[in-house]
Amino acid sequence: MNNKNIILKAENISKQYRLGTVGTGTLSHDLNRFWHKIRGKEDPYLKVGEVNDRSSKGASEYVWALKDINFEVEVGEVLGIIGKNGAGKSTLLKILSKVTAPTTGLIKSRGRIASLLEVGTGFNPELTGRENIYLNGAILGMTKKEITSKLDEIIEFSGCERYIDTPTKRYSSGMTVRLAFAVAAFLEPEILVVDEVLAVGDAEFQKKAIGKMQDISKEGGRTVLFVSHNMAAVQSLCTRSIVLQNGTIQYVGETDDAIQFYLKESSSSFEMEKIEHRKGNGLVKLKNVSVHGSQKDILPQTGKKFIIEFDFDNPQKIDSSTMKFDFRIDDYVGQRIAWISNRVVESSPSENCKTISFEIQKLNLNKGTYYVTTHLMVNNAVSDWIQNAFSFDVTEGDFYGTGRQVSPSQSKILMDFNVVYK
Amino acid sequence: MSNTEFEQEEWLFEIKPKNNFFSLNLKEVWQYRDLLLLFVNRDIVTVYKQTVLGPLWYLIQPLFTSIIFTIIFNNVAGIQTGSIPPFLFNLAGIMVWNYFTSCLNDTSDTFKKNASIFGKVYFPRIIVPLSIVVSNLVKFGIQFLIFVAFYIYYVFNGMELQLSSITLFFPLLVVLMGFLGLGLGMIISSLVTKYRDLSFLVGFGVQLLMYLSAVMYPMALLKEKLPSFGWLIEYNPLAYIVETSRYLLLKEGTISGFGMLYTVVITFVIVVVGLLIFNKTEKSFIDTV
Secondary structure, three states, X not given: OOHHXXXXXXXXXXXXXXXXOOOOOHHHHHHHHHHHHHOOOOOHHHOOOEEOOOOOOOOOOEEEEEEEEEEXXXXXXXXXXXXXXXXXXXXXXXXXXXXXXXXXXEEEEOOOEEEEEOXXXXXXXXXXXXXXXXXXXXXXXXXXXXXXXXXXXXXXXXXXXXXXXXXXHHOOHHHHHHHHHHHHHOOOOOEEEEEOHHHOOOHHHHHHHHHHHHHHHHOOOOEEEEEOOOHHXXXXXXXXXXXXXXXXXXXXXXXXXXXXXXXXHHOEEEEOOOOOOEEOOOXXXXXXXXXXXXXXXXXXXXXXXXXXXXXXXXXXXXXXXXXXXXXXXEOOOOOEEEEEEOOOOOOOOOOOOOEEEEEEOOOOEOOEEEEEEEEEEEOOEEEEEEEEEEEEEEEXXXXXXXXXXXXXXXXXXXXXXXXOXX | OXXXXXXXXXXXXXXXXXXXXXXXXXXXXXXXXXXXXXXXXXXXXXXXXXXXXXXXXXXXXXXXXXXXXXXXXXXXXXXXXXXXXXHHHHHHHHHHHHHHHHHHHHHHOHHHHOHHHHOOOOOOOOHHHHHHHHHHHHHHHHHHHHHHHHHXXXXXXXXXXXXXXXXXXXXXXXXXXXXXXXXXXXXHHHHHOOOOHHHHHHHHHXXXXXXXXXXXXXXXXXXXXXXXXXXXHHOOHHHHHHHHHHHHHHOXXXXXXXXXXXXXXXXXXXXXXXXXXHHHHHOOHHHOO
8 A cells, every 4th residue: 555645543452441430449440540640550441341242241341442453544535434323433533533542552644634523513603603603613523613604505405504503403403403404514624534424314315415425535635534334325435445343453355355355244143042931831942043134144234135033942952833933123213113932834744853944035114123023832831931132134126126215214125115106 | 645654553541441530631622722712702692592582681680680689688688888879889799799700500410411412512512611611701702891881980970989999809810710610510511410409408408508699688787696507608719709809990898819719729729629520421421410
């Protein structure tokens, strides 16, 4: 890589967090740290961190949200950062935008960094749109003069002209976001950090926002770091991407390859043996679950083939015809979305049943996180019942084949239909 | 941008785990001066939006406090204020004291109150406490006007005019008071992020401190009546500021060269310590707040 054009360089960035509440123990840990420090020894808590795996129970109170992150960004590049929830994306952006300091490591930059971590920070509901443009612009690092020179453009881009002298507390949430993004879009830093801003606003505005970001990088020659779960947006914007997992970089390279890598890594299987909150006589027990797309290494995606496979521990070789297995799918607030059972469809029974696999040809769950409760009965007695056994993510997909999306807040389930005009 | 610019191994800035021991970046603060003014504007404009009396509330509070103090401390308890009308005496003390407490109270909340902004955007955090001190100065200015109005009223009613060239030093005292509030506020705000206990302490601590700061009585009176506790007030820089302010404005009470020097030194130390702690906290407070 040509060393001359590096605008941003991260060297061994790590960030440690302490789990649990900050309360009792804070003072004693602080004193212990201080005691080590005055004797010239290393911070004792820096050694104890564990890999940040959200779902597994750890022994240490301290975890590494990021561990030894190294990367370089070239001038004018749009770098995508992708990863599952809790992979460390936001922590990395927070460090880059100087909101919090890394525990160890160093970031060197040749340009001003401005961040769009959730737009609209510092909006005061009592102030008018115009006043908030000034306030928000100044918070993001613009001078009053700069803002004044761009005020008309900002107002026009936001599309809130009519409301510009009304306090923002009277705005709809969409309007607030539009106004806030408009301010941020006219920032002129050398490096722009963007986190999930496109998740808000309507389709028209999202398109506008993506277009603006492309302009920023292509015509403005500015560098953009873009974090998103929206693979389509990452694909269209970014030239190179980083895949983060459990706080470490798993992959760096071309965006297409990175997305492929990410989707493979994200297909999930869950061990059920260790779960203790289960009920039933335990005649047959759930051992393992695998949730994936058409193949084991493909992530579940809306509109694509979806397979959910349950492996059982069946020591007494019980026949599947005496087993009634069903599972329910809840959304993240616990509302039931679907109930699926091996008894509602015809299937050929198997002796010594070890695995029950459900195949859905065209997954009609919208993107989002879903929770599954499993329930197994053998000879009409509960054998194994696990509430909220595991969760899985469905990624965005092209269900209708038109490229148009239905917001998950409108509909969790998608239906095939035709429109007929008469 | 030409490549030659990049040939030198120079970086615009670095992000490191910890700040240098003392790294107040004044240049950066200057770059964000517009933000400071906008914060001041926000603080002043928004507080009394949707109120009927608006900025008049700035006046009502010190006026009523002065009236109550005059009734309780002067009429009931019989504290003597020399040739100065007790009401004016109290108003002067309360005005200066209020400036200190509002600076202290507001800055000590800096990290807690702004956690949501601080968690998302970077700007020099010191801008927030600075803007608080400035916007409180504006409020103080409004209160000072009412003081002047009453002063004129009393002069017309036969009070002797006490102004002299020494009165011109009064703004310096106000600035000193502002810095003291800022420094203490920064120390407390930094510690509050981790140890919430302090915010309770500040709440009533400030109230108690008022009684030790010669707000409603002349310094000499306490020393005379309670000689064994005289040191309490003698080591309190706030008492010197309040007492000296009254001397400059009303020629009432005492002025002590040693006291002022002591106050200036203490204020300087507190501000420096405040800056150090604040600087250290701003880098990582978001993880502990």
